[in-house]
Amino acid sequence: MAFGFFKKKQEVEKAPEAKASSSSVHYFNLRVREVIQETPDAFSIVFDHPADKKITYKPGQFFTLIPTVDGAKVRRAYSVCTSPYTDPYPAVTVKRVEGGIVSNFLGDHLKAGDTLEVMEPMGHFTIEPEASRKRHIMLFGGGSGITPLMSIAKSILELEKGSQVSLIYANRNEESIIFRKGFEELKQQHGNRFTIIHVLDQPPAGWTGPSGLLTPANLPALIDQLPQWPADAIEYYICGPEGLMICVEQTLQALNIPKTQIHKESFVPGKADKAVEQLSGADAAGAAQAHEVTVILDGEEYKFTVEPDKTILETALSLDIDLPYSCQSGLCTACRGKCISGKVRLVEDEGLSDQEKEEGYVLTCVGHPITDNVVIEIG
Ligand SMILES: Cc1cc2nc3c(=O)[nH]c(=O)nc-3n(C[C@H](O)[C@H](O)[C@H](O)COP(=O)(O)OP(=O)(O)OC[C@H]3O[C@@H](n4cnc5c(N)ncnc54)[C@H](O)[C@@H]3O)c2cc1C
Ligand code: FES
The missing domain is CATH 3.10.20.30 (Beta-grasp domain)
Known part of the structure; x- marks a missing residue:
């Protein structure tokens, strides 16, 4: 040619x-079962399975939603917040982005009973739970980056009874914490096997937890507060804004954590200078x-x-x-x-x-x- x-x-x-x-990529027209307001600017979309089959997915994967906005089909990835092992229906959680086309379109218009075109779940920010394994899954999340981490946490706590899950979750303020009730439920169900540290940039009066932005200077002390496990039994999962991702990666690098134990997912392209x-x-x-x-x-x-x-x-x-x-x-x-x-x-x-x-x-x-x-x- x-x-x-x-x-x-x-x-x-x-x-x-x-x-x-x-x-052979599969597309589904999924019925919205429920829209749950999680915080003032984040909501979960719970889907019914199609009538003829059950949608399978791995913890931490994402669905691609394809709504029609102003007459044109647009695609955006949204990670599952549910676990295929504990939740009867799959759900994603969307946080509104200022000026964002799809997150605001969905937030303004989507309701139970609507149908949404969806591409089958994909992605490699996932984990394979194995009942016999004993390991420490350490999760670092910021804002909407909590969605795939929640799916991973629920799955590991359910299937790997000998494993520990810890989460360091950073947010701007108390009202922007997504899944507060879900975390309480995990704590009730799994006790000390689940540890969570909330970090708030703008804490309310009387807040006793850590505050301010996470930095490579303050993060090691928070990691030290988590249950101690042998270094080779810890796996790290990171998902959040660019600043948090860079901070956690730099910290883990300084702690000599092998890259093979670190898994990360970004929702937006980084702005930091990269070697072109x-x-x-x-x-x-x-x-x-x-x-x-x-x-x-x-x-x-x-x-x-x-x-x-x-x-x-x-x-x-x-x-x-x-x-x-x-x-x-x-x-x-x-x-x-x-x-x-x-x-x-x-x-x-x-x-x-x-x-x-x-x-x-x-x-x-x-x-x-x-x-x-x-x-x-x-x-
Ligand atoms: C693998 C993957 C998984 C994702 N999972 C989720 C999820 O679980 N929940 C979720 O809410 N989002 C998730 N996203 C982000 C999502 O796909 C959209 O990018 C986001 O909702 C913005 O889309 P929009 O159409 O509203 O904004 P757009 O109209 O596409 O963008 C408007 C502006 O906002 C900026 N922007 C886009 N996303 C963000 C963001 N997250 N934070 C700050 N600025 C942003 C853009 O660079 C652009 O300048 C994921 C992205 C990827 C790649
Ligand atoms: S379409 Fe997402 S990496 Fe290419």
Whole structure:
């Protein structure tokens, strides 16, 4: 296929054996069972299962909600706050973002009985509970970042009776603490196996807990207050605003915690300066050209040309190739695939672990081919 094709005229080459269906990604129209106001600006959406099947998900994964706002379908990722092991229905919790399109649309309009299009649960910020394991799951959350942590906490406390769960949860003030009642219930059910420390930036008068912003200077003392376990039996899960994520990561690094024990998820791309990879030589020349890319999606092959100013996902979607995606900003990994040939440049890779990068995983939503013969396997 020649380079420089106009997007609309580009024809996708499909392998002869390709089936009619373009993707095995599942979409559901889920009925909203209940909307629960958690705090003045956060609410949970509880879904009914579809009539013909039960939705399965792992603790900490996210649903992609696809509401129609002003006539256009928009996608946003929302993590489950429920546990597949303790809650009969799946739920997500949304915190309104000032000026945000979807969080406010849902908060203003969604009610019990409505139907919402949803993409099947995805994501790798998860945990596999094993009844025989004994470990300490240490959770660090801020604001809406508590949602996947709540799902993980409930699941581990229920299934791993020999494990400890601890949570350090930072919020602006007392009224912005999400799931207060849920934490009390976990404490009642699991006693000392669940420890929680609330940190408030603007505490009310008489507050006896820690206050102010978490920093690498004050966090170690809070960690010391948690039940002590052998270092190799502790796993760390972090989800919250950028400042909290950086603080916890720096603290754990200073404590020499191996990266393999640290799991993290960001809801928004970071603003902090990052080392931007400077391309040179053949890579720089390759980045300035269009390249043909082959995507293998559940065994079906699609070949198309990606122009230098477009991502692989953008190009595929413009050609009606139904690749999976959610956040479109390199965070959620819904668009993850393995690059088995050629070279792809990622302009953001926050969602991928070092191991995934070493294994050749790429994110099509932020990926640009910089060589010919790029082949990416998805699914
Ligand atoms: C894997 C994943 C899981 C997520 N899980 C949850 C969840 O459980 N609960 C939840 O409430 N959100 C969650 N999010 C964030 C969510 O997908 C949306 O980004 C968020 O609701 C804002 O969407 P919006 O349409 O309202 O705002 P937009 O119109 O998309 O954005 C408006 C502005 O707000 C900024 N912004 C977007 N999100 C945030 C934020 N969280 N805090 C501060 N500024 C922001 C944007 O950069 C933009 O400038 C998750 C995101 C990812 C990638
Ligand atoms: S769609 Fe979320 S990482 Fe690509």
